[in-house]
Amino acid sequence: MAKTAKKTKKKNTETWRQRQGKRLRRAILRSVVWGFSLFIFAVLIFTLFNPPTTWTMYSENSRLGRLDHQWVPIEEIAPVMARSVVAAEDANFCDHWGFDVNAIRAAIEDGASRGASTISQQVVKNVYLWQGRSWVRKALETGITPFVEMAWSKRRILEVYLNVAEFDEGVFGIEAASRHYFGVGPEDLSASQAARLATVLPNPKGRSASRPSQSQIRRASSIMDGAATIDRDGRAACFQ
Known part of the structure; x- marks a missing residue:
C-alpha cells in the first residue's frame, strides 16, 4: 500500500509539473x-498618423521646460530640403531597404570612425527607441528597420x-x-x-x-x- 501511495504521489507531482509547464x-x-x-501596430499606426512625440523630445522638454516643434507635411517643405538631407545623410536612400551595405563596409574599413546609419535607421531610433550607444538599442534598431x-x-x-x-537645443523638425x-x-x-540646415544634423547642439x-x-x-x-x-525619384 505504501509503495502504491508513493507511486500515486509521484505521478500526481509529475502531472502538476506538466500542467505548470504547459x-x-x-x-x-x-x-x-x-x-x-503591438510592435506591428506601432509600425502601421504611423503610416496614417504622425508620431506625437519622441523620447528625445520628451527628454528635452522635461529638461528645458519648453519645445519648439510643429509638424508640417512634406508637400509644404521645399524639395531642395529633402534632397539636401538625403545628399548629406544617405545618398543611396532610394536604392536600399534600410541598410546601406557599402556605407557599413566603408565604416568598418575606417575603424568605425564614420557613421553608417541610413535615414531609415535614424527614423527608427528617433521614433521608437532612445539616443545613446548600446548593443541592445542597435539590435532593436536593426530588427525594426526592415x-x-x-x-x-x-x-x-x-x-x-x-x-x-x-536642429538646435529644443528645436525639432524642419x-x-x-x-x-x-x-x-x-x-x-x-x-x-537647406544645405546649411543639413550640416547641423550630426551635431545639432554644437x-x-x-x-x-x-x-x-x-x-x-x-x-x-x-x-x-x-x-x-x-x-x-522615390520621394519627389
Whole structure:
C-alpha cells in the first residue's frame, strides 16, 4: 500500500509539473504574440498618423521646460530640403531597404570612425527607441528597420525624419528649424539654407545653420552639389 501511495504521489507531482509547464509555455507564447502584435501596430499606426512625440523630445522638454516643434507635411517643405538631407545623410536612400551595405563596409574599413546609419535607421531610433550607444538599442534598431521599410513609403520615412530631427537645443523638425534660423517657412528655403540646415544634423547642439563654421560652409557647398546630383541621376525619384 505504501509503495502504491508513493507511486500515486509521484505521478500526481509529475502531472502538476506538466500542467505548470504547459501554462508557462502558453503564457510565454501569448506574451510573444501580443508583443509582436503591438510592435506591428506601432509600425502601421504611423503610416496614417504622425508620431506625437519622441523620447528625445520628451527628454528635452522635461529638461528645458519648453519645445519648439510643429509638424508640417512634406508637400509644404521645399524639395531642395529633402534632397539636401538625403545628399548629406544617405545618398543611396532610394536604392536600399534600410541598410546601406557599402556605407557599413566603408565604416568598418575606417575603424568605425564614420557613421553608417541610413535615414531609415535614424527614423527608427528617433521614433521608437532612445539616443545613446548600446548593443541592445542597435539590435532593436536593426530588427525594426526592415518592418518600417516594408510598411512605410520612402516619402513617408523622409517626411517623419524631417519632422522629428533635432536642429538646435529644443528645436525639432524642419518647420521650427527654418523659422528659428532663417525666419522663413520650410516651403521657402533656398538651396543654400537647406544645405546649411543639413550640416547641423550630426551635431545639432554644437552647430548653427545661421552662424556656420568654415568647415560647415565647405560641407554645405558639398551638400548643394550632392543634392543637385541626386536630382539629376534619379536617386531622389522615390520621394519627389
